[in-house]
Amino acid sequence: MDYKTVMVGLALDRPNDACLRVAGDIAERFGARIIGVAASDLRPPMYFADGDFAQKLLDQETIAIETRLSELESEFRAATEKRASEVEWRTARALPVPYMLQQARAADLIVVGARSETLVDPCAAPDPGDLLMQAGRPLLVVPPTTEWLDLRSVLIAWKDVREARRAVFDALPLLAAAKEVTVTEVPEQDGRRANALSHVADVATWLRGHGIAANTVVPEKDGDVSGQIEKIASNIGAGAVIAGAYGHSRFREWVLSGVTRHLATESRRCAFLSR
Numbered sequence: 001m002d003y004k005t006v007m008v009g010l011a012l013d014r015p016n017d018a019c020l021r022v023a024g025d026i027a028e029r030f031g032a033r034i035i036g037v038a039a040s041d042l043r044p045p046m047y048f049a050d051g052d053f054a055q056k057l058l059d060q061e062t063i064a065i066e067t068r069l070s071e072l073e074s075e076f077r078a079a080t081e082k083r084a085s086e087v088e089w090r091t092a093r094a095l096p097v098p099y100m101l102q103q104a105r106a107a108d109l110i111v112v113g114a115r116s117e118t119l120v121d122p123c124a125a126p127d128p129g130d131l132l133m134q135a136g137r138p139l140l141v142v143p144p145t146t147e148w149l150d151l152r153s154v155l156i157a158w159k160d161v162r163e164a165r166r167a168v169f170d171a172l173p174l175l176a177a178a179k180e181v182t183v184t185e186v187p188e189q190d191g192r193r194a195n196a197l198s199h200v201a202d203v204a205t206w207l208r209g210h211g212i213a214a215n216t217v218v219p220e221k222d223g224d225v226s227g228q229i230e231k232i233a234s235n236i237g238a239g240a241v242i243a244g245a246y247g248h249s250r251f252r253e254w255v256l257s258g259v260t261r262h263l264a265t266e267s268r269r270c271a272f273l274s275r
Helices: 017-030 051-080 096-106 128-134 162-170 172-177 193-209 225-235 258-265
Strands: 005-009 033-039 087-092 109-113 139-142 154-157 181-184 214-217 240-244 247-250 253-256 270-274
Touching (some): 005 017, 017 139, 033 051, 051 087, 128 139, 128 258, 154 172, 154 225, 162 240, 162 270, 172 240, 240 258, 258 270
Parallel strands (some): 033 087
Antiparallel strands (some): 247 253
């Protein structure tokens, strides 16, 4: 199994160089096509604006959005046309998340930039958290300083739940391309280390059935899952972390777990996340 179509979501409010570099790396590695996606919609006029003044504000913002979307298309094509088997640009006057969710049906993998803000402007960029919980496709979240998709060492952050199983399966092409793969599970309670050792051993055996050799690491201490995953990733020089995206519904809003939120917003390395 390879990735045949990579979709990259571009933000209007910041540089997209890192996302474009990583999407290009994947396209070159797997001979894939790339679909670039960007969207934005008008913000409501300020509460005190009405009449001709309000219309003037809307007209100015419309021009600004159209200009920025045109610039993004040029950036996308310049960065990807020589790296992908085929490129396609999709854009609309719409909110980025709903529009990108509609386009996700055409992709094997979605590449987006990490967002460290608590709140993301819904008119300027897709929120990785929203995409994770609704896209039905794996997401590769790229920190802004990333120069390339480093697969010399890849860490699987295992948890014995459905989301982790989905993530490792979805990541098989990347894992097969990695030079070194490590599986880790951080026990979340005292006395659970033996269970964690059994879990990661099973995952490593399953990976070997797919021709992928994997090391296993289980910390001696429990707790501080995000911190321990980050420490292990640093120790092995991981360029990417594979993990399930965990969350739950709260008053009709999707809330990510602490580990998923850390990987999607604070990690210094690419995070491959599935749900």
